[in-house]
Amino acid sequence: MKISVVGAGALGTFYCAMLSSSGQDVTLVCREKDAAALSKGIQVTGAVEVSATPSIATSVPSSDLVLVTVKAYDVGDAVRGIKPKPGAIVVVIHNGLGPDEAAASIIGKGHVAVGVSYSGVTFMGPGNVRLAGYTETVLGSVEPEVATRLSVVREALEKAGLKARIAGDIRAAQWEKLYANIAINPVTAITGLNNGALLEVPELKALVANVVNEAAQVSKAMGIVTSVDPLENTYKVIRDTSGNRSSMLQDVTRRRRTEIDALNGKVCELGQKHGVPTPYNDTITSLIKGIEHKNMVRGQ
Ligand SMILES: NC(=O)C1=CN([C@@H]2O[C@H](COP(=O)(O)OP(=O)(O)OC[C@H]3O[C@@H](n4cnc5c(N)ncnc54)[C@H](OP(=O)(O)O)[C@@H]3O)[C@@H](O)[C@H]2O)C=CC1
Ligand SMILES: CC(C)(CO)C(=O)C(=O)O
Secondary structure, three states: OEEEEEOOOHHHHHHHHHHHHOOOEEEEEOOHHHHHHHOOOEEEEEOOOEEEOOEEEOOOOOOOEEEEOOOHHHHHHHHHOOOOOOOOEEEEEOOOOOHHHHHHHHHOOOOEEEEEEEEEEEEEEOOEEEEEEEEEEEEEOOOHHHHOOOHHHHHHHHHOOOOEEEOOOHHHHHHHHHHHHHHHHHHHHHHOOOOOHHHHOHHHHHHHHHHHHHHHHHHHHOOOOOOOOHHHHHHHHHHHOOOOOOHHHHHHHOOOOOOHHHOHHHHHHHHHHOOOOOHHHHHHHHHHHHHHHHHHOOOO
16 A cells, blocks of 8 residues: 655654554655755654664655645645545544545545644654654545545554544544644743643643633534533643644644634634633634734734
8 A cells, every 4th residue: 555644744654653663654745944854854762762764755645545734824825735646545644623524525525534632742843753642543435435434544553553443423523622722722822931830830731621611602502412421531631742742732832823713712603603602712712813923924
C-alpha cells in the first residue's frame, strides 16, 4: 500500500517516522523550504526513539492512503493538491470541527475519513520531533461506505506500533476531544500558564467549567451522544497533561495563527445555529482573536 503523509510538522513527522520505520512505503509531503533538511532523514525522540528515511515530495503522489496532518485552517489548501484514485482514503487528522467537511467538499465525501489523535508531539525543527506521550488514534467517517474500509488504515497504524480504533460515531469522538481543547488551549494561551494550573487557580477552574458546560449544551442540542462526561473528562486531560504548554499557547508564543475558529469559534457558530447561547465561548474567541491581531500587526 502506498501511503502519503501531508504536512511535515509535529504530527506528520511522527506518523511518517513510525510508518516508515515499520517497513511501509511512505512519502512525506512538505513545503519546498523543508525538503532539503527532510531528505537527510527524520527522527522522533522522547517516549519513543525512531529514525527513518521516507521519500520526500512537495506534491502528493498517487496514493492508496493519505494522512493529512496540517493545522485546521490549512486543510482546504492541503487537500486541493490531492487527486484521489478510486478507492483511496484520505484521513484528515486535526483538532476541532469543520476541516474534514471542507476536505469532503473539495475531494469528494467518498474518500474522506477523520482521525482524532491523542498524541503529544512537539516540533523541534524540520525532521525532528519530540513525543511526550501517545495513546491512540480514533478513526471514523460520516460516510458509511468509507467507514467500512477503515480497517486498512487501522492495520497500517498498528503495524507501525501505534494504537488505533474505529469509532462508531466519529462526530461524538471529535466532540470528546473538543471539550478539552476549547477549555485548555485558549485559557492557557491567554494566561501563559501550563495546563495543570487550570485546576490550581479556582477562578480558572470555574472558567473551564463554564466553557465546557456551554459546549456540552450545544452538542446536546445537536443530538451528539458522547461516551464521556465532558467536564470530568476535561479535568482528567488537564491532570494527564499538567506539565504541557498547550498547542495554542505555543502558537501565540511563536506569533502564529491559532486554531480558535475550529475550536471555540465553531462552538459559537453551532450554538447560534441550534439556539444555545455561548457567552463564555464568544468572549474566549474574541480574546484569542485580539491576541492574534496583536501578534500579526507590526509595532504592537
Ligand atoms: N502536535 C500534536 O501533538 C497534536 C496535534 N493535533 C492536531 O493535528 C493538526 C496538525 O498539528 P501539528 O502537527 O502540531 O501542526 P504543525 O504546525 O506542527 O504541522 C503542520 C505542518 O504542515 C505544513 N503544511 C501546511 N499546509 C501544507 C501544505 N499545503 N502542504 C504541505 N505542508 C503543509 C506546515 O508548514 P508551515 O508551518 O510552513 O505552514 C507544517 O509544517 C492540528 O489540527 C493539531 O491541532 C492533534 C493532536 C496532537
Ligand atoms: C490535550 C492538549 C490540551 C494537551 O496540551 C492538546 O491537545 C493541545 O495542546 O492541543
